[in-house]
Amino acid sequence: MMQRWVVERSRLSLISLLSVLLPALSLSAAVSATTQSDLTAAGQPPLKWYAETQSIMGTRVHVEIQHEDEAYAAVTVATVMAEMHRIDHAFSPYKETSEISLVNREAGAGWVEISDEMVALLQKSAEISNLTSGAFDITYASVGRYYDYREGKAPDENSIRAAIHAIDYRHVELEPNRVRFKHPLVSIDFGGIAKGYAVDRGIEILLARGVVQGSVSAGGDSRILGDRAGKPWTVGVQHPRDSNKMAVLLPLVDTAVSTSGDYERYFEQDGVRYHHILDPSTGRSAAGAWSVTVLGEHAMITDGLATSVFVLGPEKGMALINRLSAVDAIIIDPNGRMTYSDDLSGL
Numbered sequence: 001m002m003q004r005w006v007v008e009r010s011r012l013s014l015i016s017l018l019s020v021l022l023p024a025l026s027l028s029a030a031v032s033a034t035t036q037s038d039l040t041a042a043g044q045p046p047l048k049w050y051a052e053t054q055s056i057m058g059t060r061v062h063v064e065i066q067h068e069d070e071a072y073a074a075v076t077v078a079t080v081m082a083e084m085h086r087i088d089h090a091f092s093p094y095k096e097t098s099e100i101s102l103v104n105r106e107a108g109a110g111w112v113e114i115s116d117e118m119v120a121l122l123q124k125s126a127e128i129s130n131l132t133s134g135a136f137d138i139t140y141a142s143v144g145r146y147y148d149y150r151e152g153k154a155p156d157e158n159s160i161r162a163a164i165h166a167i168d169y170r171h172v173e174l175e176p177n178r179v180r181f182k183h184p185l186v187s188i189d190f191g192g193i194a195k196g197y198a199v200d201r202g203i204e205i206l207l208a209r210g211v212v213q214g215s216v217s218a219g220g221d222s223r224i225l226g227d228r229a230g231k232p233w234t235v236g237v238q239h240p241r242d243s244n245k246m247a248v249l250l251p252l253v254d255t256a257v258s259t260s261g262d263y264e265r266y267f268e269q270d271g272v273r274y275h276h277i278l279d280p281s282t283g284r285s286a287a288g289a290w291s292v293t294v295l296g297e298h299a300m301i302t303d304g305l306a307t308s309v310f311v312l313g314p315e316k317g318m319a320l321i322n323r324l325s326a327v328d329a330i331i332i333d334p335n336g337r338m339t340y341s342d343d344l345s346g347l
């Protein structure tokens, strides 16, 4: 894939793009503020934009598209939102009636029949686990389910020791239409890819309905379709220790971007920050970074890789990104130092 995220390939533009600090947008990777219309070249009528924001999957979902017909645009955006709700209902481990809750209840005891969509998500998860040597692992939830970030609760050493052996993506045995866990205490959670997946599904809906300019975002996962009235979209990466600031502004065209940060869901106890990205080898929060932003073609991949690189830490994480084609990363390490993957720093 062509690299389309840095539009002006000069050193000057890189410096001005990557080191600006701007007043906050409220999202960790917020798409530039909506305007009702953008002026096109002189003499042409302004383009019409349609935008909507909803709370879905425990986060802010924002869809913004350009279309001449407002009624058509409204139906299109509603279709994307409905798809997000559907994905939430099927794959939220917090909903007892979801397919993933059924699997978590029964797959430890034997085979469970599952949907094609569940099979595809399990396959993709296994691929990302293999690619990242297990830094990404949906069975992290075997321990992860004992954390409650809102209540400020973390499992004690004994509870971790009792469940840590259930964390291993190779415990998930998949056949074309069924799954089982090879360890009775396994629990899975698609939290590391679900938002990216939902964003990709949203973009597919836009494409199928003939939209050529738009964006879909769910919390820290966004994907941009086309440009914005001839100019790139601007996606900001939040400063990980000052929510009023942006650490980076990225000009993007036809790109997915995901940010994983230790500031999204966390509590502090005795000077330790307990946050929602867990190192599968310890069952504890990974400490290798403040935030990781990954750019690529599909949001499910950038989402999964951002979580993975966070676990791997700056050194191993950046080495992985530089080995892969068509993905880039910006890592802010625990000293607040920002590093870029080769394709971004070589500009």
Ligand code: ADP
Pocket (backbone or CB within 6 Å): 135, 136, 137, 138, 140, 189, 190, 191, 192, 193, 195, 219, 220, 221, 259, 260, 261, 264, 276, 277, 278, 279, 280, 303, 306, 307, 311
């Ligand atoms: P968010 O966009 O929800 O802030 P991320 O994309 O950074 O978060 O992913 C964090 C989520 O991924 C966690 O809330 C959890 O559901 C899941 N997760 C945490 N650790 C791992 C891991 N090592 N592998 C896979 N998924 C994980």
Ligand code: MG
Pocket (backbone or CB within 6 Å): 191, 192, 193, 258, 260, 302, 303, 304, 305, 306, 307
């Ligand atoms: Mg992620």
